Amino acid sequence: MKSSSGNQDHVFRFVTNHAHVLQVISADPTARLRDIAQIVGVTERTAAEIVNDLEQAGYLTKSREGRRNRYEVHDELPLRHPQHRHHTVGDLIGFLQAPPGAPAGR
Amino acid sequence: MASQADRDRRWSFVTNHARVLACVAAEPNARLRDIAAAVGITERTAVQIVNDLERAGYLTKIRDGRRNQYTLGGLATSQVIALLLEVFDRQPLM
DSSP states (O other): OOOTTOSTTOOOOSBOHHHHHHHHHHHOTTOOHHHHHHHHTSOHHHHHHHHHHHHHTTSEEEEEETTEEEEEEOTTSBOSSGGGTTSBHHHHHHHHHSOTTSOOOO | OOOHHHHHHTOOSBOHHHHHHHHHHHOTTOOHHHHHHHHTSOHHHHHHHHHHHHHTTSEEEEEETTEEEEEEOSHHHHHHHHHHHHHTOOOOOO
């Protein structure tokens, strides 16, 4: 992924906003788009697009719960890139959620 | 309007920086050409990414005859690498 900053500062990351959104939802399945957007550092519109991408790819299922959405994360699904198929999305979430210094949850 | 296939292809969970780092960690003698092929980017992009990683302290380049040899940074970084590898990839280069 290219740096989104557009300058030559070479700010880069190892995981994408899609991974971050999925991790936030996994931690709080009734998170509001506004909160997801704020945590990840994207606009609410972008957060909605990412959630749609994740839903269309089967990683998320949305259901209505009162005035909120409740998301179910299907963390048994494999990552999509051919190089990464032997890992599940649950591995990725466990890695991102592991507290500093702790071994990654699997 | 982008097709579903296009939409699926234009996002991923992991960046090319992570993929390049995983390649280098798996094969410290890797040539840029092979890294580029494994990750699916141009050699020029691979160079830029390796430079980014070097500048950020994730790896150090050492000239070894006609090849570059890469070493990964200190302990904390190695732990990061181990986690990255464990989670994301350990595909040997061809």
